[in-house]
Amino acid sequence: MSLINGCTEVSSEEEFYDKALDYWKSIPSTLNGMLGGYEHISSIDVRGSQSFLKYFVQGKQKMALNRALDCGAGIGRVSKQLLLPMFKTVDLVEVNQAFLDQAKTYLGAEAKRVGKYICCGLQDLKLEEKTYDLIWVQWVTGHLTDEHFVKFLQQCKHGLCNGGIVVIKDNVAVEGVELDSVDSSVTRNIQQLQKIFDASGLRTLRQQKQTHLPKELYRVTMTALGS
Numbered sequence: 001m002s003l004i005n006g007c008t009e010v011s012s013e014e015e016f017y018d019k020a021l022d023y024w025k026s027i028p029s030t031l032n033g034m035l036g037g038y039e040h041i042s043s044i045d046v047r048g049s050q051s052f053l054k055y056f057v058q059g060k061q062k063m064a065l066n067r068a069l070d071c072g073a074g075i076g077r078v079s080k081q082l083l084l085p086m087f088k089t090v091d092l093v094e095v096n097q098a099f100l101d102q103a104k105t106y107l108g109a110e111a112k113r114v115g116k117y118i119c120c121g122l123q124d125l126k127l128e129e130k131t132y133d134l135i136w137v138q139w140v141t142g143h144l145t146d147e148h149f150v151k152f153l154q155q156c157k158h159g160l161c162n163g164g165i166v167v168i169k170d171n172v173a174v175e176g177v178e179l180d181s182v183d184s185s186v187t188r189n190i191q192q193l194q195k196i197f198d199a200s201g202l203r204t205l206r207q208q209k210q211t212h213l214p215k216e217l218y219r220v221t222m223t224a225l226g227s
């Protein structure tokens with residue numbers, strides 16, 4: 001069985017993860033580093049995320065705003081601009097310790113409302129039961145094999161409070177599954193993503209495209225999953 005459905009080029013799990021870690025260790029702990037030179041799209045991205053979350057914050061079954069988890073958090077861009085302004089406490093999980101170290105400075109005074117900085121690959125993450133109202137997973141799932149992606153989502157399911165949601169915000173390939181051999185990640189098409197979501201046992205609650213991104217970039221979708 002292949003590690004990533006539709007991508008025969010990834011044959012060694014160890015190499016896939018080691019190469020990604022080496023890549024991210026070589027990237028500066030800056031906003032531009034997080035966004036591959038597209039620092040200027042951060043505000044467009046965050047506005048799209050805020051508008052997506054409005055449905056869950058203002059809807060009939062309002063999501064509580066106590067604790068959120070930022071997955072593949074980098075230096076904490078999403079935590080600073082999206083999650084800390086909304087939630088009382090935010091935890092960050094990130095595989096590269098240097099980014100987490102920088103997050104403590106980058107988040108400024110609001111860093112006092114960070115609960116935990118967890119240095120861990122999402123493939124190894126274990127969450128405590130019913131802890132989070134929102135688990136935000138942005139531009140990182142391409143670093144997981146299919147099996148680890150499903151297991152990670154099952155951990156999220158376990159870690160969600162009643163009424164909580166997981167949001168996957170990621171690049172989507174028009175066709176097939178594309179390997180980026182530089183950062184050792186894949187971009188899945190929407191069918192492959194949906195198969196993984198379904199295999200996790202989480203329900204797809206809502207899906208929306210991110211608008212106003214530069215044309216040369218991948219299409220980006222936000223998918224909310226819940227029990």
Ligand SMILES: C[S@@+](CC[C@H](N)C(=O)[O-])C[C@H]1O[C@@H](n2cnc3c(N)ncnc32)[C@H](O)[C@@H]1O
Nearest residue numbers: 024034072073074077095121122138139140143
């Ligand atoms: C493109 S950056 C996105 C950072 C952040 N989510 C954002 O949108 O600003 C990808 C991040 O995922 C982290 N990462 C890569 N592989 C990971 C893994 N297996 N587990 C956790 N984090 C990982 C990288 O170190 C990097 O910080």
